Every structure is written in structure tokens, then in C-alpha cells.
Amino acid sequence: MTSLPACTDKKLGLSIDLDICVGCQACVTSCKEWNTGGYSAPLSDHDPYGADPSGAWLNRVHSFEVSEPGWARTLHFPRSCLHCESPECVTVCPTGASYKRTEDGIVLVNPDTCIGCKLCSWACPYGAREYDHDDGVMKKCTLCVDRIYNDTLPEEDRVPACVRACPTGARAFGDFADPDSAVSRAAEERGGFDLLKEFGIGPVNTYLPPRRGPAAQANPHQPGHPATSPNGARVAPLPASLAKPGGTLEKLFAWADRALTR
């Protein structure tokens, strides 16, 4: 069984805005694309052109309907490792291949020591770990550990591939240990929530809930995302109704009968 660090210097993770995610799958395929050639290479695919295509993915989006009285919508729910503070996938690991990094809290699998016993996938309540049949080891989100510290990439690209690709800006990356980070502030102001909090394993990734109407948001976009626009003011609340009584052609024509210059 594998032990956890007493604490980590940083708590790196993702802020995922369920109000903005349109379910486009950009985070899913950009993740696959980077990681099949990166730290987790390869992410194998079985029967890719056949009856039951399946492969190893580190991030998936599920779309389903939710409804409460007076409110209903389709929810697009991206799901990947949440880099928990007390990850049971690590503590069950018999070889130490799964570990939580002391410097940033990222949960990783060392493919050289993973024996593919799959205990971790049973322990994870989020279903975030995937067994790569071809490679014989477990694969999981690395928060693109081979991007975020990678000096060969331009500084602005040192974010996970999913954040780099997300067209709406529903995903942001940052340090939840820093209360002033953009992701911490967004969680604070938007009521970010822990997924399956009752398990007590302290997920680091935070989900921002769907809003119940138009309201400006507190900077959850990754800095530098094209949606981070300086323009525009907050929009005043909308009126219940401005409908005027009456309404006849004669009245309209009288109203339109005025000096108008072209």
C-alpha cells in the first residue's frame, strides 16, 4: 500500500464551468492527442474501425438532462482525475506506482512500476482511471505534467492540453492552495463544489455550477483565453415587462408621424 505526502506545496487542478461547457469534446480529443504522444504514450485503441471501438482516454464528457421544478437543462459534464487530497487510488496501490506528488499534488502513475492490477480503478469513485489493454498499465490524467513545467513550450502554453483547446473557456488551470488564484476566486464567488464531497477524499478540481440566469462571472476563464475580453459593461437586470397597453394602427401611425431626417 502506498502512503501519501502529509501535505503538498501546491494544489494544482482544474476549474470546470458547467454553465459554459457546451459538450463539444475539444478537451476530450485534445487530451487524447497530447497524451498519446506524451507522458502516457500511447493511449491505445482497440477495434478502432470495428464493432466495439474502445480505447484509453484520460478525460471524457458525459451529456445528460437534469431538471428541477421550473428549471431544466442538458448538462455537459467533463470527467477526469480530480487529483484528490486523499486519493484512495494511491493508498490502495500495492507497488507504489500510483503516487501523489509533494510539490504540486498531481496524482501520477509510474508506468514502469504499475503492474496493471486495477485496484486503483476500483478505489476511485469518479471512474477516472483507465486500463490500457495494449500497454498493460493504468492511465490517468497527469494535468499534463509534461506541459505545465515544460520550458520548450511558450510560457502561455504551459497549461494542460484540455485548457489550451477549450473553445468556450469552460476550463481553467491553477493552484487551489493559493486563495488569490483565479481558480480559487472563481470557486469562491461562483459556489464551486466538490464532486461527491461525502466521500471525504478532497477532490482538488472544482466544478462551477450552472447559473439560473444571466449574471456576469468572476473570471473563471484561463488568463489569455480569447473569451477574456476587456470590453463591455455588466448588464443591468432585465425588466419583467415593459408592455404598453393598447396598440392600434392609428395610434402607431400618430406616433410615427414626426420630423425625421434622412
Add this chain to the structure above:
Amino acid sequence: MPSQPKVAMDIPAGDTMRQTTCYICACRCGINVHLKDGKVKYIEGNRNHPVNKGVLCGKGSAGIMQHYSPARLRAPMKRVGPRGSGQFEEISWDEALELATDWLGSVRKKDPRKLAFFTGRDQSQSLTGFWAMQYGTPNFAAHGGFCSVNMAAGGLYTFGGAFWEFGDPDWDLTKYFVLFGVAEDHASNPIKIGIGKLKARGAKIVSVNPVRTGYNAVADEWVGIRPGTDGLFVGALIHELFRTEQIDLDYLVRYTNAPWLVIDAPGTARDGLFARDASGNPLAWDTAKGGLVNGKAAGITPALTGRRDLPDGSTARPVFELMAERYMGGDYTPEAVEDRTGVPADQIRRIAAELAHVAFQEEIVLDRPWTDWAGRRHDKMIGRPVSMHAMRGISAHSNGFQTCRMIHLLQILLGSIDSPGGFRYKPPYPKQTPPNLLPHGASGDIKPEMPLGGPHLGFPHGPEHLLLDDAGQPSRLDKGFSWDAPMSAHGLMHMVINNAATRDPYGIDVLFMYMANMAWNSSMNVPGTLDALTAKDDAGNYKIPKIIYSDAYYSETVPFADLILPDTTYLERWDCISLLDRPISEPELVADAIRQPVVTPDRNVRGFQEVLIDLGARLKLPKFVNEDGSPKYPGGYPDYIVNHERKPGIGPLAGFRGADGEDSCVGAPNPDQLDKYIENGAFFGLHMAPEHAYFRHANRGYLDWGIEKGIRMSAEPTIFQLYSEPLQKFRLAAQGHGDRQPPERARDRIRAHFDPLPFWYPPLEEQAVSGYPLHAITQRPMHMYHSWGSQNAWLRQITAANRLYIHDSVGAQIGVVDDDWVWLRSHLGRVKCQVRLMEGVNPLTVWTWNAIGKRKGAWGLDDDAPESNQGFLLNHLISELLPAGGGGYRYSNSDPITGQAAWFDLRVAIEKADGAGETEPRFEPLGHASQPPSPRKLAFGRSFRKART
């Protein structure tokens, strides 16, 4: 605890990075392609690119699998078995091109009409259209006729712009955004970025769509409208604006034809036309002067109401008054439309009030001086921060043109077109309205071995511009620009195959198509289309004698062609995304782009445009050869891109022109132009001055600058045509006026639909059939939008089979639960498929993901792939012809004005099917012996793996 393993943090994304333009959908995003050891390793968005600004969608990020698909074609092929058998023989390019030249050359010598040249994906239409023009056939168009011509034509006839790449909501300033009929479609990344911006600012998003998925799922308010009734909903919003007197009258007087006088002389040939002065200027009544004046003149004080006497004794009334009467009438009250639309009257009233509130109480004032068309200086720009976007949900109905016009009318009444916060043009728009580009290809214009007198596609102003033969019959095979579809500005690609096989209006010799899956999901009535492709005459010859097809992949259409010209993937090709065609401009940026080969093909394939230029030279088409007959572009497509000039100084690419590469838009060809594009990230962008950025339809600075840059033809302002006189001209013809008369069968149809003021009518299929209580529509999933993703090993893991989504109440009524099988029936046929129940769909509507269903044998998929056994198409239910009306004639299942394919008019009945099984109809597997077997597993990226510790 043990020490942590060391993780390599310094592995570069690749050893080489090349920039090009994505081509998986129509969005045309800039991409950085990282290569390692010559293999594509990683594709990301180009941060500097105007379209995607660095982000990349689910398709683009799966581009590696698109590029390395086993379904890629490998070499030119000649059919050796019967059509559809998939029996081919590989041939050399020389043999392929000689064969094509032989077929095309003999047609051109005898009767150029006998070539029908239609392209599916149309990002190089300025080249393909130019080639067809030089060839001399009238039978050319791209896929716009079955995609979104209603949006293009509806906008261009109204305000000289349109939705999609002709304009954009002012994402940075708009406060209220209404999205009509946009599922996961046009445009991909820009809408997603825009939604992110709106959400950040707290702008309200209202979605009007029968289905609440995708963008509609994140909207603040969902209007779950019944398909095909958007015109009623919009009409009711307009009704409310008139009723509550919340209309931008100043804007109407300045920029629209609202004050122009319309002659009221029923029964005469002038009825419904604008009253005009001797110079042809439209007249208005000037309240200050108390007389008739030129309605286009600056400084007049025109009346918006009141019947006026004309010098000839007749009377006329202003457009505004006619418009008010139409929308204030009983047809468009919220109560009158609520049943039919399914939108409660209270909701309509509230949305109208919100639109008006934001437009007028929350106006935006930019301290940005500008000069109007008449030279008057204004110190501010006043914006109405309401914007709208609409696409195929409006377009793909037979009432889509008028509905689209009505949406623009709504924007104009609110004063929001090209105002800050409103809907903004993207250069080279606005154009003049009605557009001054006319169609070419009337029978007198077609001569052996001669080019056509001008471009095929245009915008008729009246019956005089129809393309007819001497007997009044259609000149074009698709019956475009005939009385069946007078304003078919993009042609009717969906009618080509069936018309050719039935020889109505005439037979052809060669069908030449590019990148259009017409034997499957791009055709209505797939079984009928397959019959047409394989139909033989009494002598045993195919009724469509020769079919040439170019595609990159082994699609369902390939086995039906006689000669295959294999195209490259998007990473192996040159292209230009041109201002002459469908540019990538942003509202404040004139922009275009290129594709460059970032990898070399490992197959014997050539880019289609390269091949077309080669064929042009072999056929000795005038503009493709020099005077001595030698090829004009010996360097192929790149040579054409750089050196072709449509007019002196204007070529396919606008950037880096002139000997020193310093000229923009207009300038001599620059031999280093492509290098400059590559240096600049494969695109070019020219910013416009802030004072030119709004009100461009009437902005003197912009109009003059546009002429200087060659993107504007006229220095006159674009005056919005709320009332469209060209429509009235067709209507007058239908009433018996003029020397160009429609056939008797068409009179009522034209009289009814060519209303110069936008109005709503029930979709034509539902007028013609009964017993089909539900609407059936489709959309593409975002990760496959505008692309064929089924051969993509990653994307098909996300969606490999589709379900029919039905409302919970429909499920309860017919007694089905998720994954049960049902029969869906239309007046054409029936399809067996599995259902999924949902709440977020209009209860009278069923829908599915389009083009997931695949035919066995195509796309490199195994015969037991879910795409072929559970996946299904609604196309089998959609007839390309409407049921016969009076007189027995069957019109195309299209908008009667534009010929837009009416995919979403489909009406169906549903019943539970017995037991399980597989989808029906299923078709014989296509032979695919020419293709390599697909791999059993993939471990893409293994070769990139380093030692891990």
C-alpha cells in the same frame, strides 16, 4: 515514502512546427501542426489566428486520426465492375487525366451543358466556378443550395450581409443574444468563443430551437419552438415592437427603404413597385417640403405614413405603413401564434419587451467620431446591443428565405445592424442590395468551346434575369434560376442526380463532383438516388453515362463513380481561403488564409484544385492556357494562387501583394507571397480604422476605403430593403404582366410566396401530406459537425451509432423506453431505429444525429460497425420531390424562392417496432477491395515514447 520518480519535463511538442488552416469543417481555424520524425504528433490552435484565436474544437484536436485514416484513397482508379460494386483498377495519373480530358473535351466540343460540375465542400469556389465558367457549362454550383442559401439570399437581398461568414454578433458589446436554429453548426469555434464572452459579461442568451442540446443547453432561456414556425414567432416579436411603439424610427429613415413609396394600383404592371422619378430614383414624401422627393437623398424629412398622390394619378404608400399593417394585423399577435409555435404568448411578449429594453434603454455610446455617407460628421456611435444569429434551423425549411428576411427585419427595427453591440458585417460585406451580381448561363450564352459570359451564380432582380431557354424551360440541369426556384443563388445540388437520370429538363454526359457524399448522407431519398446513379437506358447504358469523382476518402459515393481522382488530406495540400470566395474576415479585419502541405502524401494522390488546373490546361480552357496553348500555371495550384488575377491587381490572396509585398488587397502579383503567408502563420489580416468599424452600410470612410481596397463596388450606401422589389417583380409576372411569363402551373405558387414583405407560410410538405403528426429534424454532433468523422478512430468512440430522440410524452404514448426500436414513417418510406427519451425537445419533434449511419463497406469500417447496423439516416424518409400538386407536376422539395433544400420540413409518424434487430433499410455492402484493411488496434504515439525514467 519512496522518492518520487523523475518525470521528463523538457520533451518538445515535436521537432518541427508548421502552420496551416484546418479543413475538417467549414470553420477554417488556424492550426499549429507539430511533427516528429516527419509524423504528425500534435495539432493545436494558432493563437494569432483571427478565426479561432488559439482554441481548437473536438474535431480539429482529433485531426491526427483524420489524417491517418485507413479510408484514405491511395491512387487514381477506373471502375471495372458495375456501379456500386466497388470494383476498381488502379491507374496512373496520366491515364486518369487523359481519360478525364477525353470525356470532358468531347462534351465541350458538342454541348457544354452536358457536363454537370458540382462541388460539395466549397472553400475554393472562386477557382471551381471560374473553371466551370471557362469550360462553358451552365451546370455548376457548390453545396450551398442544400445547405444555407436561404441565409445567404435572405440576408443579401435585405441588408447586403448575412449570417455565418458574412457577419457576426458583436460578441464584445452585445448584451442580448438570440440564437435561432443553430444546433452544433455554423460556426464552430467562433460561436463557442463568443458564448464564453457573453457568459463572462452576463449577457443574456436566448435560444430558439426545438432541441435543447449544445449551445442551446447553456442558453439562459430556451424557446422550444415547433420546427418551421420561427417566422410566426419573429412576426409576433415584431408585432409587439410595433404595438408598444419601440422601433428605431431614426435608423429606419436613415438606412432603410421604410419611407419609399409603393405604388398602389392593383391589376396594373406597376402595382407594388416603387414610385420613381424620371432618373429612376425611388420617391418619398417630404414632410417639410410637402412634396415628392428622391428617397435616397440626404437631408430630406420623409414621411413614414400616409397615402400620397403620384403625378400619373395613382397613389402610393410608404413601406413603413405596409409593414405596420402586416405585423399589426391579427396573424401575428402573440395569442394567434402561440398554438402553432408552441411558444406561450406571455413568453413572446416578455422577450419582445426585453429586446426593446436592451436596445433602447441600454444603448451603447462609443465616443468615436465618424462620417456618414452624405459627408456629415457624427461625434458618437450609438449602439443597440441586441444581436442575433441563425442558421440551418431557419434555412432548411421551405419558408426559410422569408423567415430569414423577417429576422433581419427584426434586427433592423431595433436599429442593431452594424451598430455597436449589434450584428456586424465582416468584410467584404456589406454589398449592395439587391446584390448587383447577376447569374449567367441562359441558353443563348452557352456555345461549344466558348466560356460562359460571367459567373454562374448571382441574384436576379426580376424575371429578366432568369436562366431559361427559348421555350422558357430551365437552362440549368438543377432548374436553378427557373420559375421553379427563381432566386436560387447557390443552385440546387440536391436535384442534380435525379434530374440527370430522369433527363428532366435534359440528360447529361458527364457528372463531375468533388467532395460531396451524394450517394449517401448528402442526398435526399438515398434509395432513389442510388437508383438514379445506376439507372440504365434501353440500350443498357447508364442514364448518367460518366461520373468523375474526387474525394480524399472511400466514402459511399466513390463506388458509384467511373473515374476516381484521389484528393489529399487537409495536411497535404495547398489552398487559399480567398476574399473572392468565402473569406475568414472578422468584423474589423479583412482576412484570408492559405493551406500549405505540412506533410508529403505517402500515397499517389493529388490535391483536387491542382488536378483541376491541370485539366483546365489539357482542355485548353481560355484562362488556363497562354496564347501559345501552353499551361498558364505550370507551377500548379500555388502558381495559380500567386499569379492569377481576376481583375488587374486583384487575385486569390489579398495579402503581401506588389513587388515588395507591401500592398494589401490590390497590387501586382508577388512571387514571394506564399512565403510571406507562411511567415505570418498561414493567414493575412488587414485591420480597419476604428471609425470605419460600424455603420459600414452608410459610413463614408468605410465605403471609400472599401473601394480603394477592391472589396466594395459602389460608393453608394447600402440601403436596407425591408420591402424587396425584386420579389414583387416576379409576383407581377405571375399576375400576367410582362413578356416573361411563368408556366400556368407556377403562377399561384409565385403569387403566393414572392411577397415583397416577409411573411410566414406553412412548410410545403406539411401543406401537402397528412397523417404525419411529428416533425423530424437532424443535427450534427459538435465533434463531427460539417465533417465525416466516422473513419476517425477517436471520434467514433464518442459517437458510433445514433438514436432517435423523442419527447418523454411521445415515448409514453407509444409505449417505448430508451433503446426500444420504432418505425418512423414519412410519405416517402420508413426507417427502423432505436429511441432515446428526453425532456428538452419540442413535444411534436423527433430528432437524431445526422450522418452517423454509414453503409457497409465504406469509410474503412468493418461490416459489423454500429454505424451500419444501428446507425441510421433520416435521408431515406426525405423526398427530393414534393407530392404532385394540381396538374401532376412535382416540384423539388425546396424553398420556392431560393431552391434551398427543405430537409427540416420532414413530417413523420412513429410506432413501436416488434423486437430488437438492426436498423432498416440496410443496403448491400459496398465492395472495397481497392482499400487496405483497417488495423485491429492502434497505439498511436508509441513511437514518440522516450525511456520513462
